[in-house]
Ligand SMILES: Nc1ccn([C@@H]2O[C@H](COP(=O)(O)OP(=O)(O)OP(=O)(O)O)[C@@H](O)[C@H]2O)c(=O)n1
């Protein structure tokens with residue numbers, strides 16, 4: 001069944017999904033690889049579409065797969081699909097350009113974070129709505145972190161109490177994200193990083209372990225397991 005988006009919602013979600021998935025190993029583009037029988041992208045879009053504030057979803061797909069991705073997502077939710085670019089930043093910029101007039105809040109969410117809870121989409125959007133220009137979901141760093149030299153000799157132990165592991169969806173006031181992308185020079189894989197370069201404060205909210213990024217084969221196996229123990 002196709003989820004209906006909210007025509008009164010104030011949130012557009014951009015889903016960069018045009019990456020190759022090199023670290024996952026050989027195969028189809030990562031967003032199209034199966035997780036419990038459905039492509040990662042289908043899981044991600046279904047969860048985003050379940051968030052009540054979402055007005056628009058724009059997916060940046062691998063260029064060769066744009067027609068197939070449109071067909072794939074048509075039964076899931078009303079989604080605009082655009083060709084992605086060579087870098088994640090290019091894919092986000094292409095998706096941003098396709099957002100219609102209306103939504104004042106833009107979230108950027110990796111297709112690779114396929115198990116994102118709809119509640120996290122809402123909590124990031126709510127933090128932007130409350131007045132923050134830029135909001136990122138984060139988790140504490142659980143491992144001891146060492147700084148090392150090029151030859152892997154430890155230089156020191158980093159104070160992890162001031163470190164955070166950053167997830168998506170990252171949320172922005174629309175004009176702030178547009179300005180950051182317009183000013184971008186060097187490619188970054190993190191939209192908040194572009195906004196930081198503009199001197200805009202970026203605020204952290206609690207992330208979710210379910211918003212883990214499926215990067216390596218272990219992550220895919222973990223996500224498969226999570227789907228067997230949690231709907
Ligand atoms: N040119 C690119 C590169 C990445 N992405 C997307 O950005 C998200 C985060 O990227 P990552 O998980 O690092 O994916 P890949 O770039 O595909 O991974 P790898 O570096 O292992 O190839 C993913 O949903 C990916 O599809 C994108 O839309 N366009």
Ligand SMILES: C[C@](O)(CO)[C@H](O)COP(=O)(O)O
Nearest residue numbers: 110166167168189190191213
């Ligand atoms: C945006 C991001 O998911 C934040 O953690 C991340 O920067 C993108 O992935 P990559 O592994 O850095 O390409």
